[in-house]
Amino acid sequence: MRQVVLDTETTGLDPMEGHRVIEIGCVELINRRLTGNRFHVYLNPERDIDPGAVEVHGLSAEFLADKPRFADVAEDLLAYIKGSELIIHNAPFDIGFLNHELRLLPSRFASVADYCTVLDTLALARKKHPGQRNNLDALCKRYSVDNRHRELHGALLDAEILAEVYLAMTGGQTLLVLEPESTNQSANKSQQKPRSTILVNRPELKIIHCSETELQAHTSRINAIDKASNGKCLWKSQR
Incomplete structure (x- = not known):
């Protein structure tokens, strides 16, 4: 079973107002094990970034000025996610932005749903924990996932954290995986740190x-x- 945990950062909140994707981060799970296979890009949105968005992710127009456009990476992204189950927290937001980017391309691409299935971990968390806070920080606290290094939002960093939360929320996993450092370096130091995913084998329950x-x-x-x-x-x- 191949799953891809995905997150994006954007210039604002609504693609219908002309906002664009500026970062895409993905990590791969095969049979619930992190493989170290990542997809990570920064993108030039060719527009200004809302000040409120900059406060969230710390990505400036100056930093993104020499980065590729979405059109330059679209085929690679679709090839990476094809046939997988996408795992996204608040999936309508990210899928809405990605589908909007695909519609802007001169050559017609299908929507994301034509390449893979999508699992929304926010909907899953709300079902498991009704009436509680279910943002990523709250889930990290609930499932004892260390996110102290998360000073700012970042697509790759948040995808890595979400992978740990998803595995814990759906039963955990038993493999120690040390992921290699991404080949795409970030201006944000918190995204340059190699991270490890450690989940310990649970002891067999004693029958009394x-x-x-x-x-x-x-x-x-x-x-x-x-x-x-x-x-x-x-x-x-x-x-």
Whole structure:
């Protein structure tokens, strides 16, 4: 099973207002194991970046001025994600931006959904933890994923963190993987640090059998509940 954990950074919040993708970060999982195979690019959006967005990711127009355009990397990106399951936190946001970028290309490309399936971890987290905060920072705290080095948002860094959160949220994984440093260097120091993913094998659960005395006490209690409820004790009917 091949999965790709993906994140993007953008110039603003709405592609319909002309905002563009400025960073794409992906990490690969094969059979729930990080392989070290990454896709990471910075992009020249050919427009200004909202000040509020710069505060989030720290990427400036000056830094991005000599980077490739989305059109230059579109085929490589689609080849990388083709046939995989994309894992994205708040997938409608990232997929909306990527589909908008594809529509802007002179040669017609299909939408992202025509190349792969998509799993939204925000929707998954809301289902598992209704009524709670389910942003990436909250999930890191809930699943004991270390994100202290995350001073700013970054697509590759957030994809790496999300991979750990996803594995923990869906049952963990048992392989120690040291990922090599990305060939694409970032202006943001926090994204230049090689990271390790460490999840420890969980010990086998110990089975504790009840004693004959405990079994008799349990049976007696169930019979009493059944009598008090006129034979409607669900526990007894399902035994």
